[in-house]
Amino acid sequence: xxxxxxxxxxxxxxxxxxxxxxxxxxxxxxxxxxxxxxxxxxxxxxxxxxxxxxxxx
Numbered sequence: 001x002x003x004x005x006x007x008x009x010x011x012x013x014x015x016x017x018x019x020x021x022x023x024x025x026x027x028x029x030x031x032x033x034x035x036x037x038x039x040x041x042x043x044x045x046x047x048x049x050x051x052x053x054x055x056x057x
Contacts, residue, residue: 004054006033006043013041017054023047 002017015033022034024047031050032040043050 006041006050006053007045008041008043010042013043015041015054020054023050 003014004017006013006015009030015035019036019038020033021036024032024034024040026032026042029046030042030044031047032042033050034040045053
């Protein structure tokens with residue numbers, strides 16, 4: 001299991017990479033991340049930055 005550290009304005013997340021289902025651009029340069037088996041979370045950064053963090057993690 002591979003965890004990825006993602007920053008959020010309300011607090012940081014440790015996300016299991018395999019549980020990421022989708023990414024969607026959100027307001028103010030943030031990204032929504034759809035999670036398998038859970039609700040979406042909102043993180044700081046663009047889709048490209050978030051995708052790069054997930055793939056590099």
